[in-house]
Amino acid sequence: MLSRFARCVSGFVGLIFGVVALLGCGGRRTAITLAGSTAFQPFAEKLAEQFMAMHPDISVIVQGGGSAVGIQAALSGTAQIGMADLVTLPPEATALTSLVVARDAIAVVVHPANPIQELTSEQIRDIFSGKIRYWSEVGGPERPITVVSREAGSGTRTSFEAIIGPFALSPVALVQDSNGTIRETVANDPNAVGYLSHGLLNERIKAVGVDGVQCTTENIMSGSYRIVRPIFLLTKGTPGGAVKMFIDYVLSPEGQKLIADSDLIPAKR
């Protein structure tokens, strides 16, 4: 009776020690953490994977959380590198060293069945602020417009509102919490209009032209498409050691090529 009990306990204790030992082993490598922008997160993960293949002694951990979290994490030191996709960095970020590593376009999207092909910046502003409420006002069918936006604090929303012009979001707008759910909502609602990262466009939604410029990779590269935001990597002080190695890799020709291949615009052309 006792011996079985003792065996159970010793097995359990052994298990705990084993887990601790494993975790301890992981800690011997140099680890850097990136946190922040969910728009850049998938690309940062690709970059981290490539970087770790080249430097097996350094492990790079990529976390999401949003641009605001990226700034906070870099300030507090919980992440060595913060990621933010904002047009203008907030005042608290002035204490950080910021570096633009890529640019990302924001596409204005509607349901594929919607006949609208183009909108002007002014129409977009009026639609999202609730001044224009029917598609017929911009040359579409006699149907109400369902505005779909991101939640307050989202980097994509902050950038979109800053570029399209200062406006207060329509109080009746639907709010979705990620680029992916915006895409689903617009794909399912013939009346909807939303905005999302250019890299996430697919055939289930239709990007409309803005001021006569279609949201295509060429137009974004050439700079004629308007709604483009920079993606910042933020560090506390001047980066050094593994952090510098990672940032140098992101800005290197291979890193920038990986960024271009993922439909983002490289910072260095």
Added chain:
Amino acid sequence: MAIAGRQVKAAGEKSVQWILRTVAFSAMASLLLIAVFILKEGAPFLLRVGPRNFLFFSLWDPQNGCFGVYPMVVASVWVTLGAMLVGAPFGIAGAIFLAEFVPAGVMRVIKPTIELLAGIPSVVYGFIGVMVVAPLVRDHLGGPGLSLLTASVILGVMILPTVISISTDAIMSVPNSYREGALALGATRWQSVHMVILKGARSGIMASLILAMGRAIGETMAVIMVAGNTPRLPHSVLDPVRTLTANIALEMGFATGLHRQALFATGVVLFVIIMILNAVALSVMKRSHAE
């Protein structure tokens, strides 16, 4: 030899008792920790802004420092009531059917099936809401589809297992002598059900409804997916709404400073509401045991 064995056995018993005690207390301690943590993070904000301003101000615009959760409180209440309107009649009718009109063999198949509904993850309910219910509402009734009505329907289905299983147990625990008495007095089967048995099982059914309310008000994922999340007072059932839980889950990732504290204060409001519901449910159930 025998005495030594007994001592060893006693030591084993004691240590098992201690282990169980520690584990049991740690479960309660975690509840206490959660309460203390939410209060610690949310109370400073509540004291600074004033609970009245927080609860009864109807503009939520954290970017510009407006923190009013009134639309969310109203939305949570309406969504929960809507879910009860959908779930309660079906749930209670189902429970009566299962407990009174179905042979025991069939019941053994149906009841676990209904309880299986409770095991379906809430994202799946949300997904069905977005793909099936929302387009139906949009095409036939108007509005954006993601609405108070859609959320109520989805939550109404989600609470069915809670209502049905607890109500069925309550109805089945009504003594058989009640049924026999009613029938002996010449009541039909339906008369005996709604005049005698439902009255006997009343407090159990009430408890099932209150527990279901707790589940409806606390549900987050499915509601975020189907309710539209507009922080504004709804004017009709076709308007999109944002519940208290959705407000926390949506903005937590982006919130810093005062905004973050405001979300914790939202958590305090939710915590208080759920505590009140649970306390009511417990007292109702206690009364049913006393009877």
